[in-house]
Amino acid sequence: MNKPQQELFQAQTTWFHVFKAMIDSGDVASMGPYAVTVYLVIKSYTNFSTGRSFPSLETIVEKSGISDKQVRRSLIALEEHGYVLKERHGRKNVYKLREKVQMTDGEGRPTAVATWDYLPTTIKAAQAELRKFQLTGKEEGLQIVNIDHLTLNVQVACDTPFQFNVGDIRDPELRKAFESAYATHQKAKRSAS
Secondary structure (H helix, E strand, O other), rough: OEEEEHHHHOOOOOOOOOOHHHHHOHHHEEEHHHHHHHHHHHOOOOOOOOEOOOOOHHHHHHHOOHHHHHHHHHHHHHHHHOOOEEEOOOEEEEEEEEEEEEEEOOOOEEEEEEEEEHHHHHHHHHHHHHHHHHHHOOOOOOOEEEEEEOOOOEEEOOOOOOOEEOOOOOOHHHHHHHHHHHHHHHHHHHHHO
């Protein structure tokens, strides 16, 4: 095949993934189609080794087909939802993408939100860490994945069923709320006796 023919038959075969959790969590519906398109454009420019992406605003506008103003609004939505961290380096924006997966218990209730920096070379390791966490419930040893929010469903077996959800109990305010709710329940239990 001569050189002009070879150029005709070249194909771009690079691919990247998007976790289904982005859809299942309702984030896609909340952010809207423009933000998701901007996210995809930025992700397509991510360096596989460093996880950094630095397309210019003009490139994002051109490749997404979205207006400058809408791209800016979309970037804000992506930052608010925790999918993009934007850093300024001189006159350029550098984007760091975040993966975010909501985990559920056996009954489909949300139990944790796991996040990590998008670094294509670590995706398999991150998936393995998530599986391990789901099986054991232990956060120790997680090197890639960070559990941002953990919800505990506590059910106390007694005459009057009592159930409450608590966030990460290492947080002092949430621990206080947990202890207060438990104390209130114990007081009500003693009064009923």
